Amino acid sequence: MSGEVLHAQTVVIGAGVVGLAVAREMALAGQEVLVLEAGPTFGEGISSRNSEVIHAGIYYPEGSLKARLCVDGRQRLYDYCRSRRVAHKRCGKWIVGAGTEQIADLEGIQERAGKNGVDLQFRDGKCVERALPGVRAVAGLWSPETGIIDSHGLMLSLLGELEDAGGQLVCGAPVLAASVESCGHALTVGGREPCTLVARQVVNCAGLGAVPLAQIWEGLPDSQRLQQWLARGVYFSYSGRHPFNTLVYPIPEPGGLGVHLTLDLGGQARFGPDVEWIESENYSVDPGRASRFAAGVRTWWPGLDECRLQPAYAGIRPKLSGPGSGFADFRIDGPGNHGVEGLVNLFGIESPGLTSSLAIAAYVAAMLC
Incomplete structure (x- = not known):
């Protein structure tokens, strides 16, 4: 990357387990996918700091995204681990x-x-x-x-399939600013070779950084500026x-x-x-x-x-809810939620995010592909 203006079809921000799953799904659907990761390598944020549990889908309110995507994702994940020989145990x-x-x-x-x-x-x-x-x-x-999984092995497998499908991961590439443009979304990318990257489609999977990034994203409605x-x-x-x-x-x-x-x-x-x-x-x-x-x-x-x-x-x-505020669901907001074409924001992706990752990926792809 250089200081010039570059263009991409689909950019996924964040190379945790959900970001890699989404990027793989989009690449398998025929998209040209670029993953931007602020850290020095993939999966070093919250994706590497959890219990590595494959959850059954027990605790979440009926009909919630957490319930639906956990139950769907759990079966997808077991099937994936068996077929790709990712270490796991039920x-x-x-x-x-x-x-x-x-x-x-x-x-x-x-x-x-x-x-x-x-x-x-x-x-x-x-x-x-x-x-x-x-x-x-x-x-x-x-x-x-309920089971357990080698989350790093899962992410390695997802990354390998992403790259086999023509996708690319760029690490040390934090997104410092973003704006809605007529041709898509303009991302100001930092790192050793800063640039402006204009993408037709963007998926904000930045984990802890997803809400702060949306707060400074020019052109987004206030409904996307969460606490x-x-x-x-x-x-x-x-x-x-x-x-x-x-x-x-x-x-x-x-x-x-x-x-x-x-x-x-x-x-x-x-x-x-x-x-x-x-x-x-x-x-x-x-x-x-x-x-x-x-x-x-x-x-x-x-x-x-x-x-x-x-x-x-x-x-x-x-x-997405503070102390004593009760249950808060995943927020996966696409154009049908906020009215901005070519953008999906993933907010509050905590547990059961690992278990739900493949189901989340399919859910996001259906919004954009």
């Missing part, structure tokens, strides 16, 4: 109720999951404790469709042996799904994420939070050894 998960007052919560979760077409099986405490030795529970829900909140969640790994071969979740808490136990594909356990509302992007992990983690986990696993908790990493959820 290990299932338990949602456990540690006290009798949580039985009604479990029943509500099961009812919501059923409305989304998700298989979720109610079990009494004895059944849970047989399946999860050492866990204290009065009842639980078993989700056989965003940041919810940081930290993870602690658990060193040594443990008794689990499946995921274990407590009852969800405001802003997240509670401090839960997940496994990587090597079987190592980790706990998280919690929820901490922050003002700016910050991925630090305070080792002092281990005591709070331990107290929460011991409500359902009394045998946890706090000394084996080690700070791991942090992720940030881009929220």
